[in-house]
Amino acid sequence: MPVIMGTAGHIDHGKTTLVKALTGVDCDRLAEEKKRGITIELGFASMELPGGQTLGVVDVPGHERFVKNMVAGAAGIDFVVLVIAADEGVMPQTREHLEICTLLGVTDGVVALTKVDAVDEEWLALVTEDVRAYLSSSFLAEAPLIPVSAHNGQGLDALRAELARLAGDHAPKRRSDLARLPIDRVFTMRGHGTVVTGTLISGTLHAGDEVTLYPSGKASKVRGLQVHGHTDDAARAGQRTAVNLMGLEVEDVERGEVLARPGTLFPSLAWNMEVTCLPSAHRGLRHRGEVHFHHGTREVMARLYFLDRDKLEPGQTALCQARFESPLAGVTGDRCVMRAFSPLRTVAGGTIISPLAGRVKRHGPELALLSALPAAGPEERVALHLKLRGREGASFAALMVLTGLESRELEKALQGFSGKGLASLWDKEARQWISGEVLDELSAGLLAHLAAFHKREPLKQGVARGELASTWGKGLHPKLMHFLAERLIKAGKIVQEQELMRLPEHSVSLGTDQADLRQRLLGVYEQGGLTPPNYKDVLELLGVGQKEAQPVYKLLQDQGLISRIKEDMYFAVSALEGLKKSVAAYFAEHKELGPQDFRELTNLTRKFSIPLLEYLDKEKVTMRVGDKRLARAL
Template sequence: MPVIMGTAGHIDHGKTTLIKALTGIDCDRLAEEKKRGITIELGFAFMDLPGGARLGVIDVPGHERFVKNMVAGAAGIDFVMLVIAADEGVMPQTREHLDICTLLGVETGLVALTKTDMVDADWLAMVTDDVRAGLAGTFLADAPLFPVSSHTGTGLPELRAALAALAAGFAPRRRSDLARLPIDRVFTLKGHGTVVTGTLIAGAFRLGEDVQLYPTDTRSKIRGLQSHGETVEESPAGRRTAVNLAGLEVEDIERGEVLARPGTLFPDTVWEVELACLASAPRAIKHRTEVHFHHGTRELLARVHLLDREKLEPGQTAVCQMRFPEPLAGVYGDRVVVRSGAPLRTMAGGRVLSPMGRKIKRFDEAAAPVLAAMATATGADLVALQLSRAGAEGLGFSRLMTLTDLESKALDKALTTLCDKGGAALVDRDGKEGRHFVHGEVLAALSKSLADFMAAYHAREPLKLGISRSELASTWGKALSPKLFHFVIERQLRAGVFATGQDVLRLAGHKVSLASDQAKLRGILLDAYQKGGLTPPNVKDILEPLNLTFKEAQPVYKVLMDEGRIVKAQEGMYFCAEAIATLTEKVRAYYAAGATDMGPAEFRELTGLSRKFLIALLEYLDKEKVTVRVGDKRQLRKK
């Protein structure tokens, strides 16, 4: 797998000269850099290793004014070569660069003690001891140290061999399928058009792929790929990569943007970060302090919102929220650096816990353990935490990838494990962001909430058999997505908690509860319509002897219709459902015997009914799609 080495060290300690001596490549490409003799922008080179592999090299500026460019370069490196001049020893930017590498999670490297041709042996021995003392307690405390001279070549073979061995034995952890390239250069190449460069920190880019610039929605296609000066069909993670973008001008792109595939990153203005304040920081970081925030190749102002304290003291670590004036795209586990404003100095750094933060009240005791767990959780546990925080909104597969930093195969396995154990559920197979999942406890809470809602509804409406899906969606389910609403309903039906019938939903054990007088009325009405058959009595004739109005009796009529005992043919005209079913069969038999149509006369002959009921029943059969009217006749409606 490709490996990237970065330089670090104070200005004028010979970083660029050493890289040229090792690789033959001059990383100072700007006229101003050559004129002033200092590195301003990032420089890039490569070193061929035994066996045909190549070590990518990023040369960073050492001047304090260009530390932001140093951070942009260090964000993509695997190990560091700390360069210290033998004639000066450890200097301010030596320490700051080392702090930045530590904050960015760099854990491996070596030390090159340059300009040894300018000092004698006693001085070199003293400086070596000072350097060892200065590196005590850092990740380079036990790193090999190589005295070299870029001018005489002294020590270069040994340094070159050590770099080759370090690169050969290094196994960087990179994802294979979420391609991201933080852009550090944008320029026009004659005959090709707009080109961006950066270190591909994850995934792989292929020729012809569709890509997007984040945080904007600018789309393009990869027209050409180069890595270490060679044209390639594919560039994997860990490579310095130049991408020729189709249809874009230089002014369409900004350094600091991230090139990735469309729909794979989700920029936000609030991030949650595990922030560590350097023990060497001159002061604490107070709540709402404005800072310079570095992520990848991007620098922007941000405010630190401390959640459990008023200030973060030097040497302390805490989970906080970073709030930005514009959206920023990142992934769980990304490393960040925070620098103070005046004077500019590296103060803190840490890890992204969520690049899509959620509103959290300060000193919220319930939120604290969740945030703490996010800092240490891995695999399925981390997936479960992120799903739990998402609540009823749930998370799509693409969004889960950015919130967990898991490979797609590992994420698939974690989700399968969770779903099998009831810790999560797949609620939508074709969501906008891929398969969509909701946490198991969230679903359990929704199921209970729905059951409680239904119980309250039945208590409030004892004469109704249930509630329609549309009414339920506009009341209890109005805050849910249609897919989640449907999922919860079907889940309750499968579990036997709900029952359905007559186009309504109800609790499985619910039965219409009639008061004694209403129960008596139900019996009277049902008896009247059963006896009436296809010639039922008028509503008025039934209710007047009982001193009831239709408005008073209407709830009982509704119960009988919900139960399927009577049907309403037209306003004020009801029939026994059994009689209607018998009539429907008789009509179907009429057509089955060879008749092609039926008029009022034929219907009267078939049923013996008067016009009063005849027309109402013909229209009812049309409405129920048994027959269809064609002119003055009815034909059997075909399926």
């Protein structure tokens, strides 16, 4: 597995000089760096180790004004060489760089005590003792401390041997299925076009791959790759990588963007995080306080919303929602660094527990789910994220960044959940999943809605499926609404009759008066045949009001016994079916049907013949051509 080493330490303590002595590469490439004699931008080199392994090297600036560049470089390293000058000892950026490495999850390294040729043995012993005391509570407490001089070569062989040991012992855990390259440099190469560089922190990139820049969403294709300065067909996680991009100009790409495959990352304006305020911070972090937020190679402004407190004191850890001024694309488990405004200094770090965060109420019900995430195992993490996503659910691709799991591990967990009813795949094409618990809550809500509807409208057979989706199901994805309804129908909890949906136990129950009115109404229309009285005349004839009659009219229509073909004009369905048969018989002997032919066939006046001819057109029995009707081919 490729390994990346990073430098850290105060300005002018010899980081770049040491890298040049070890690799032969001068990482200060800018004219301003040469002129001022300080490192401003990140520098990159590589060195061959015994056994043939190549060690990538990231050289970072030590000046306090360029700490943001240091964070960008440290974001992808596996272990650190903390550089401390023997003639000065521990200095401010020594402390800040070490804290940044700690916050970014670096747990291994070596200490290079440089410029030993400039001090005597007594001073070196004092500095060594002081450095050991300072590092005693850090991850470098047991690390080797190697005195070196880049000028006369003292200690360089011992340092190389220690680097080889670290690289050999180090087995960084990197995902293999989610290619991510945080971009730290963008430039043009003559004859090639736009090139971006970075440390491939996970996955693999191949020449010819389709790629996307996040968060901008700009699409491109990998024209070519270089790994540690050599052309290659593929780059693997942990390698310093240069990518030649097709179809993009330099101004189309920003440092801090992430290069990944299409549809694999999801930029968001808010992340849920576990945040730790450094014990060395001068003061705590306030709720709604603003910070410089560093993730990968990107820096944005962010506000911190603590979910269970008003202030995070130095040394404390708490849940927090970070909200950004512009979107960031992260993955659960990523580490971030936060710096205060005044004084501009590193004050906190955090780990993403959900990179797709919705609004969370302080002290709200989500807090218990979020609190369980940091210590959750793989399967529990999947279950918790599905619950947090609620009725929206999550796609398989979104769950990959939400859970931080490899695709095979995630697939296994989801299939296990599906078999136990703990999760459901409601859209196979888009691979959309929803929590079984959330689905059960939706099911209960839908059944309760139908029960309330039946109680409110006892004379209605049921609710039209489309009406149900636009009322109770408003806001649900149409495919999820369909999945939910089909699931309940299959389980026998809902009955569907044509377009109407009802509970199995529901049947129209009429009171004595309503049952009598139903029979009388139906009798009027069946007796009226194709010349029924109009609506108002029927009400007057039966001595009932519109409010009393309307539910019974609707029931007769739902039962398929009467049909409304025009305002205030209803017909018995039996009469209409008889009309269709008469017209079909007419067309068996004639090619066309004119208005006069229809009146002669039915003995109807214009009042009824015109609406009924339009009804036949609508029912696709006839087709109007000019003033005549033709039989519609079935």
